[in-house]
Amino acid sequence: xxxxxxxxIITCAVTGAIHTPTMSDALPYTYDDIAxxxxxxxxxxxxxxxxxxxxxETGAPSVEPNDFAPFLSRIKQASDAVINISTGxxxxxxxxxxxxxxxxxxxxxxxxxMGSMNFSFHPLAKRYDNWxxxxxxxxxxxxxxxxxxxxxRDIREAAETLAPHAIKFEHECYDVGHLYNLKFCMDAxxxxxxxxxxxxxxxxxxxxxxxxxxxxxxxxxDKLFGDDYRWSVLAAGNAQIPLATTASQxxxxxxxxxxxxxxxxxxxxxxxxxxxxxxxxxxxxxxxxDVATPDEAREILDLKGADRVSF
Ligand code: KMH
Ligand code: ZN
Numbered sequence: 001x002x003x004x005x006x007x008x009i010i011t012c013a014v015t016g017a018i019h020t021p022t023m024s025d026a027l028p029y030t031y032d033d034i035a036x037x038x039x040x041x042x043x044x045x046x047x048x049x050x051x052x053x054x055x056x057e058t059g060a061p062s063v064e065p066n067d068f069a070p071f072l073s074r075i076k077q078a079s080d081a082v083i084n085i086s087t088g089x090x091x092x093x094x095x096x097x098x099x100x101x102x103x104x105x106x107x108x109x110x111x112x113x114m115g116s117m118n119f120s121f122h123p124l125a126k127r128y129d130n131w132x133x134x135x136x137x138x139x140x141x142x143x144x145x146x147x148x149x150x151x152x153r154d155i156r157e158a159a160e161t162l163a164p165h166a167i168k169f170e171h172e173c174y175d176v177g178h179l180y181n182l183k184f185c186m187d188a189x190x191x192x193x194x195x196x197x198x199x200x201x202x203x204x205x206x207x208x209x210x211x212x213x214x215x216x217x218x219x220x221x222d223k224l225f226g227d228d229y230r231w232s233v234l235a236a237g238n239a240q241i242p243l244a245t246t247a248s249q250x251x252x253x254x255x256x257x258x259x260x261x262x263x264x265x266x267x268x269x270x271x272x273x274x275x276x277x278x279x280x281x282x283x284x285x286x287x288x289x290d291v292a293t294p295d296e297a298r299e300i301l302d303l304k305g306a307d308r309v310s311f
Contacts, residue, residue, distance in 0.1 A: 099161055119174075241283070
């Protein structure tokens with residue numbers, strides 16, 4: 001373990017669906033484009049690929065295993081990156097529907113959202129005029145009234161259903177209270193150390209993306225979990241690269257990808273997921289850290305291995 005402790009794991013969240021309407025032509029939503037961008041992101045240095053699926057015709061969020069299968073198999077053939085399947089799905093779906101893809105494919109990792117919140121991005125509805133698909137404007141505008149439901153009962157149901165698959169969770173914590181939810185669930189025996197926490201920052205409805213808040217999240221996690229956790233930062237929008245840089249200097253790991261930010265620098269849209277991965281990799285390495293390979297990420301996070309997935 002000591003050999004890999006100073007490595008930075010880069011996760012790339014390739015398409016998203018919960019809060020990522022297709023407001024950039026670079027955002028992949030077809031099977032082919034998701035597969036191609038995921039493979040390119042892995043080649044650029046991402047050792048974990050966090051994946052959602054979309055209905056190819058409409059670009060709408062999908063939790064149908066049939067919408068995951070075409071790109072999962074292609075990615076697996078071309079790359080040894082760890083596949084992390086979202087259980088976030090969409091704001092309007094039940095937990096039973098949302099966990100179906102992770103259970104069907106018995107992935108090495110999947111997300112686990114650690115609390116209910118008004119996950120909102122409604123201000124975007126006023127800022128954009130050109131929507132690619134008909135459903136997008138209403139979905140975005142109505143997010144001010146939607147609860148992203150992740151109750152303790154939901155979390156227990158997801159953890160118990162997925163337990164036989166030995167999936168490592170990316171615990172998405174959008175605020176300090178979610179760390180306490182996670183501690184409660186750990187004490188109840190739902191999750192095993194070492195847990196992997198994603199500090200999610202800058203989502204409206206959750207904690208803001210700034211360094212004071214990151215330090216507070218980290219100190220709180222230290223207090224609650226001691227040495228029993230690994231951590232990473234995902235900051236939405238323009239805060240993505242700056243807070244990932246800070247996290248990497250604090251000993252944490254990083255998540256980038258078009259799911260969380262369509263930008264490569266302030267006001268400039270990214271061309272691809274790989275461009276964001278290459279940028280954070282360059283920064284991480286120039287500042288003195290090494291980037292973890294997929295096998296190093298497996299060792300650090302104690303994953304079951306790519307030979308034990310069902311795709
Ligand atoms: N895009 C993140 C802010 C999930 O997929 O379960 C939320 C997310 C949740 O990644
Ligand atoms: Zn996601």
